[in-house]
Amino acid sequence: MSDLWQLFLLSAFVDNMPLTLFLGLCTFLALSKKLEAAIGLGVAMIGVMGLTVPLNHLIYTALLAPGAWSWAGLPDLDMSYLALIAFIGVIAAVVQVLEMLLDRYAPAIHAAFGVFLPLLTVQCAILAGSLFMVERHYSLAQSAVFGLGSGTGFAVAVAMLAAIRTRLAYADLPAGLRGLGMAFVLTGLMSLGFSAFAQMAAAQ
């Protein structure tokens, strides 16, 4: 239990998706101008990552991993090179189903997140979650915790950046630095702060 909690903290803060691994930066920067939008994106990220990583784990171990077909007399069959297509298909399907379910049963939530859900299909952080799960050989429980943790880390980071950027809207910046330039510098400063978590993890 404590191992899983540690993995959750590790994936949320130490290996923070946008700030230390540079993943999902396009949406991270594009949707962090308003705090409400950022929180909506963060919640959607937690849901989609918490679902797709364990789902992809099941598909990978049952169908694609080397030796997964040994019960059918094909112990040498290795289809792991198909993982990329399978993962992106699962992510697209989950996003689509989630959108339809929300639209049908919770239209209020759908109206709040609706714009961001389809965008998540091409979010690198979500695909990366599944790829890291394969690379690091997580178990099913670990991959579920890892997905939730990474999503939480993304949500926290994007909400923080949005809060800072709303404040900075009133600042008198040089023309060239306005908008994207300043967002990068801010992200760099936040990334510097988050690297303290890596020190704490290393010290343990």
Place this chain on the structure above:
Amino acid sequence: MTELHSRTGVWHTLTSPLVHQNPVILQILGICSALAVTTSMATALTMSAALTVVLTLAAGLVSIIRGHIPETIRLIVQIVIVASLVIVIDQILQAFFAELSRALSVYVGLITTNCLVLGRTEAFARHNPPLPAMIDAFGNGLGYSLVLIVIGSLRELLGRGELLGFAVLPLADAGGWFTPLSLMLLAPSAFFLLGLLVWAVRTILIEQSEPEEHAPPPRQEVTR
């Protein structure tokens, strides 16, 4: 259309993404991989080459079948095309450049969801014949590569005193004068460098800077 005219058209499509329409700096596309692989020149160059190849081929393929893709499922079709190309590139890298492939980790696979690839196929290749589409894609690939090479060379030079693995600045440990800045090899420096690069480009090309979100209220004239 005269030969000269079409040639300048091609030249314009090819060169405008280098600085004026740079995909990373202006269009905010493909930033994730641009930052993650720039700790050294070698990985930056490999990533640039891989992305340019995938982008050009994907744009060509999407453009060839553009008349046959139904509007509703076009995203899925495009992603499948891109993913198949990425798998081929990944296998080639693993087979012939095993060490680089390990250094790039999952980031080669992530070309699939690189917004630059999908952005260009969606915005340009879907409406244009194969040749212009491929030229546009190649130009955007070069613009992306340019940013990667600038940031990669700065980070390797200041972080290790090397370029492409060759010592350029004599290190203090080995009797020279240069003390490597280890911050340059960590994540934050990539953000700072890209932020400064955006600032520099937008100071020179002032028309690219973003409008102010809140104009300060006009100062009241003091009347007596």
